[in-house]
Amino acid sequence: MARAVTTQRKALNTTLAWIIGLLIFFPILWTILTSFKTEAEAIANPPVFLFFDWTLENYAVVQERSNYMRFLWNSVIIAGGSTILGVLIAVPAAWSMAFVPSRRTKDILLWMLSTKMLPAVGVLYPIYLLCIQLGVLDNRLALVVILMLINLPIIVWMLYTYFREIPGEILEAARMDGAGLKEEILYVLTPMAIPGIASTLLLNFILAWNEAFWTLNLTSVDAAPLTAFIASYSSPEGLFFAKLSAASTMAIAPILILGWFSQKQLVRGLTFGAVK
Amino acid sequence: MATQHSRSAARIMMAPAVFLLLVWMLVPLSMTLWFSVRSYLPLRGGDQGFVGLENFTRFVTSSAFWPAILTTLIIVGGVLLISIVFGILLAMLLDQPMWGQGVVRILVIAPFFVMPTVSALVWKNMFMDPVNGLFAHLWRFFGADPIVWLSDASVFSIIMIVSWQWLPFATLILLTAIQSLDSEQLEAAEMDGANPLARFAFITLPHLSRAITIVILIQTIFLLAVFAEIFVTTGGAFGTRTLTYLIYQRVLESQNVGLGSAGGVYAIILANIVALFLMRIVGKNLDR
């Protein structure tokens, strides 16, 4: 039983938490606000917070100049494709490990985790070279596959921890009721695991969307997603704060919204079930 | 417990994932190992044959190596310190009863979802720019000379940017851990005469120790690989060249693949040492 707390105490907590929360959130808020300013207002001293002439001009300029939509589309394809592909491969694997565990299951899970720990920079050149050899440098499909492989261990792990919470007796009941393996997974396991599968999709979509090592190093024009689009603002356009802000807002807005839905799953997914 | 039939089905269903990851691990890894013992300069003569461990010794003895290691340690250590200490404080605050808890949580967690290139760019220009940045305005307001953050306090700036991204992660995990603490334990300690500080030291902190360890290990693995934040802000200049960035420069910028690969092998070993500890904790957790 949590104890009742005095209103005063609660007010103090609230004030403190809101101040800190807003402080942490401030860079994002400031970016969003600046994206609606003119360039002059964006660098004004003293800074203006809310009382400026709100304009959408920056968004139009950014789209026009750099074709934002193409980068967005690449991000969607790469993040979405790698996530869906990963889940399709991971569901059967996680089913096996959760419901037909063997002595080696634990070792396999830990080994999968260890591949995630491989520092990307350690294998940068081989992958780069392979992409050149196969003619898939700056290719969306190549990035879909690579990001899928990077996140596959997390996807398997998340699904595994969700599946493990489903009592095996239910799947056995399905087997007794005449369901084959296909029916068991399709009609019984998957519908029961939909919340878990959904949060796995969500979290891995976010991780893939924000991935900024391979996307920066393996793309140039055709397959470049939003991470590369923003990096291209590094200079000299970066000095145009309002436009930079508009571009940044467009790059993070979709994922911020998705991210807020997935905070609970985030803990489970990124700690491999060790903290719940 | 299962039948022969389901066991063989399980093997088949696991095969694609295992096979793909095996290829993904073994092929690049063996290529890196191969390059690391060769003199390989793609733009200057290509593969010039076997050189033994020369790349390994050259990588370690180059003037850039120890500064890079030091920078890496400072950045990783600094971000860990900030995110753990403030993470615990913040998690304890957020665990208290308050109005609008859900909204505050969302505000606090938001930076984690910002893509690294965006956060680096926003901090670099809109906050740390010595002329028009918000910090410069603030400094001038108090009559001080604005700091040229990314050259004069470059490592500190990087630590700040990266901490801003990872503090939310630490907070969220520690908050989850705190919420799993049985409040009756705290009440029992209170009945036993423990003051708030003693309750924190003897009940809360030990309860959090596992979560803290996990945060440290996971963050270390990600922090060792920090790339975009440096790529976008300083490009490795002003003493912000970490081990990861050094290897990147050797491989793609100066196209000395042999040397870079040797560095890559070092990075892999380093990451694996950390990973080993993490896996032990996670592995123990699996047995429950």
Add this chain to the structure above:
Amino acid sequence: MGRITLDKVQKAFGEVEVIPPLDLTIEDGEFVVFVGPSGCGKSTLLRLIAGLEDVTGGQIRIDGNDATSVPPAKRGLAMVFQSYALYPHMSVRKNIAFPLRMAKMEQAEQDRRVQAAADVLNLSDYIDRRPGQLSGGQRQRVAIGRAIVREPSAFLFDEPLSNLDAALRHGMRLEISELHKRLDTTMIYVTHDQVEAMTMADKIVVLQAGVIEQVGSPLELYKTPRNLFVAGFIGSPKMNFFDGAEAAKHDAHTIGIRPEHLTVSTTEGMWKGTVGVAEHLGSDTFMHIHPEANPSETITVRVGGEFSATHGDTVFLTPASDNIHRFDADGMRMG
């Protein structure tokens, strides 16, 4: 039809032998209860029959056909699980219809059978609810409904009542017994509760450490337990055992007397003792008595009706001589 024969059936998990080779025949239409303490292998045996586990050796025949390597779905058996194992994302109707849907039965026939099962089990009012919205007893009925629609050749029950509270358990016990009378189909029922076994079974199989200790009707087990284990396991309260001098008087290593076969008197009897705890239930009185000869032991006595005695009273006990069970040094029944 549902005649199930186990022929030298054996199960090992790795090195550990859970069930040594075992023979058992279950006749068509019989209600057989596997009973034993937890970990005795009774659930494993049921799962072997169901096909959820492979046998390590031996043969399982259902109606004369070898079913040893037939997958569970094809054995024509239905199972009710301890946790009920209902599909939480399906309504009661869909849960019950699932085995029919898997068998690709036509829709009209599915509806007819589901409705019939719902009527029999009083589920019609909840037919469109999800399992999560039902009480324990209702869930139990849905699980049974899902089993009966297929018209299986035998039903397997794995401790189906252990998650219900005492009152509900009694009611469901009667319902399952009635169902058996009506369907006249083979039922194999696993429980650790000997009361369930005694009240429901045509035939009880007592298991310990994977070994069948005795097979027989409830009264056979009660009257002529084959060994000390069965004697101690069947009957409540537990049988009292005596060895040493008392047993020697009857030419046995150990003798056993059920609490209800001891008469109590405040004045005279064979053994003198002191009342430890007396439990007055009105209908019965249970007394735990410390004999004078050996005060650290406890003899349990059951007296019909009320017997006024309290802690510390001195009483005399006399066993009914024709209800003394004698066992030899190996714990086997004598005579």
